[in-house]
Amino acid sequence: MKALDYIVPKSAAAAVELLSDYGETACLLAGGTDLVVDLKHGAGRVETLVDVSQLQECRGIDETDEGLRIGSMVTYGEIMENSICLTKTPEIVAASHTVGAVQTRNLGTIGGNLVTCVPSADSAPALMVLDAEVTIAGTEGNRRIPIEDFFVGPRKTSMQPHELLIDIFIPKKNLGKPSSFYKFGLRKGQALALVNAAAALELINGEITSPRIALGAVAPTPLRAIKAEELLDGQKPNKELITKAADMAVAECKPIDDFRASLKYRQHLIRTLTQRVITRSLEVANER
Ligand SMILES: Cc1cc2nc3c(=O)[nH]c(=O)nc-3n(C[C@H](O)[C@H](O)[C@H](O)COP(=O)(O)OP(=O)(O)OC[C@H]3O[C@@H](n4cnc5c(N)ncnc54)[C@H](O)[C@@H]3O)c2cc1C
Structure with missing residues (x-):
């Protein structure tokens, strides 16, 4: 080098x-x-x-009246030990646990994960289901955009070359929202996701409300399964509904077919992980 x-x-x-x-x-x-x-x-x-790893503007995890701010330079290790994240964003903690090995988690930052912008980035689905936004600094000042608008293609974000990702913001209404995250890789540790998935939802009067489902490694960018969300919204949960939503998520994804896994196997994983994240989020909602 x-x-x-x-x-x-x-x-x-x-x-x-x-x-x-x-x-x-x-x-x-x-x-x-x-x-x-x-x-x-x-x-x-x-x-x-x-x-930029020690820049104050990009460090720290702070809760305010509006929501939760996670600095872009916060490492997975810091997230995994942070009391606010442990109680209010457990899906981000769960995703952090699955990244690489301990050395990677102690050095790697959540901001770096988003900017690298590979389809399998583990933090992406966990942040998308919480309607996260990102703050970007440029020569004209700061701007904040929804995280979904940040991902443009494989290794391509909507940032300009001279811009800096400052932090990630999660609105207050989504802190503590019942949620879950699952990742499937070819090994239990040190493996990139063949598919990763997250869900978040409320259960109000027995009806699913504000459901969010996001998947990674299933298309050129991490994506929300919007049609599956629409199917769930306002419905009383049952097994058939969850199966239908998972089938819909499969139809919304465009997974590749390569040496690591066939198209059919990836579709099977999308269906299974979608079912699991919805089911687990419902369990969390019911436990409350
Ligand atoms: C052994 C190993 C295992 C891994 N396993 C996983 C895994 O399981 N899951 C997973 O998702 N990833 C994994 N990764 C990828 C990597 O660890 C993560 O993407 C990590 O979060 C990157 O963050 P970083 O701080 O190291 O970024 P860096 O490597 O320092 O930077 C990455 C890129 O982002 C740019 N950048 C960084 N921060 C900013 C910012 N704030 N604003 C603008 N640009 C910025 C840099 O210029 C660079 O181009 C693995 C990597 C290794 C080496």
């Missing part, structure tokens, strides 16, 4: 300015678990690393 310059900016604004000035020759460094692998395969035009 070639030697690179290394800069630690003091603020998010300074980081954005550096990116803007240096153009393609600079690259942001968070935990480095994705980036260092990429750089080893060839740094392209990158000559300078801008280390």
Whole structure:
């Protein structure tokens, strides 16, 4: 790997300015678990690393009157031990537990996971079912967008090259919403998802309300199974309904067929995981 310059900016604004000035020759460094692998395969035009891992604006997990803010530089390890996340966003904690091994979870950040933007990113479905939004800093200031608008394609987000992901925001109404997350990989640990899935829903007067289902590794980007959600909304839960919703989710996905798993097997996983996340979310709702 070639030697690179290394800069630690003091603020998010300074980081954005550096990116803007240096153009393609600079690259942001968070935990480095994705980036260092990429750089080893060839740094392209990158000559300078801008280390944002300790930027105050991108750190911390804070609950406010509006909701929960998770800094982009928060690691999976920090999420797994955070008392607010443990009680109010257990699906994000569950997803964090499934990422890589302990070393990856201690270095890898939730922001880096979203920006890398692979279809199998484990944090994505867990955040999507909570209607999360992301704050992006650019030369014109900050903007906040729904997380679904962030994912554009494999390894492609809606951020401009000089922009910085600051944090993730979850609206208050979704904190503690009954939810669940499941991942299926070819091994129990250190495996990328063949399919991952999350669900969140309320059960009001015995009827499913505001259901959300999101799946990863099933299309070029993580996606919401909107038709399956619509089918569940306002219905009294039963086995047949959940089976139908899972079939609908299969129809909404566009999984690939490759050496890791056939199309048919991936469709089987989508159906099974969708059933499981809905069923488990209903169990959580009933336990309350
Ligand atoms: C052995 C191993 C196992 C893994 N297992 C899993 C797994 O099971 N599930 C999974 O989802 N992922 C897995 N990963 C991928 C990786 O660990 C995660 O995607 C991680 O969260 C990336 O975060 P990071 O802080 O290391 O990002 P980095 O590697 O530092 O950065 C990744 C990219 O994002 C950019 N970037 C980072 N932060 C920002 C920001 N705030 N704003 C703008 N750009 C930014 C960087 O410039 C770079 O291009 C694994 C990786 C390894 C090496």
